[in-house]
Amino acid sequence: MNDSKENMAKKKEHGANVDLIGNKCYRCEHEWLPYDKDVMPRVCPKCKSPYWDRPKVRFNKKGKKNE
Numbered sequence: 001m002n003d004s005k006e007n008m009a010k011k012k013e014h015g016a017n018v019d020l021i022g023n024k025c026y027r028c029e030h031e032w033l034p035y036d037k038d039v040m041p042r043v044c045p046k047c048k049s050p051y052w053d054r055p056k057v058r059f060n061k062k063g064k065k066n067e
């Protein structure tokens with residue numbers, strides 16, 4: 001698929017700080033721009049996950065990290 005490769009290379013570069021202020025959800029990969037870049041959204045606007053800004057971490061049933 002040549003199309004997907006081209007899309008990967010082309011970034012949105014319109015306006016100021018475009019690459020700096022966007023948010024991307026770790027869970028559903030939804031990307032959006034916050035209304036105020038100084039305020040972190042509590043949840044992803046799409047999947048409503050409060051952990052959208054953190055990588056997935058596996059926990060076992062006791063709540064400890066799996067090694």
Ligand SMILES: [Zn+2]
Nearest residue numbers: 025028044047
């Ligand atoms: Zn999400």
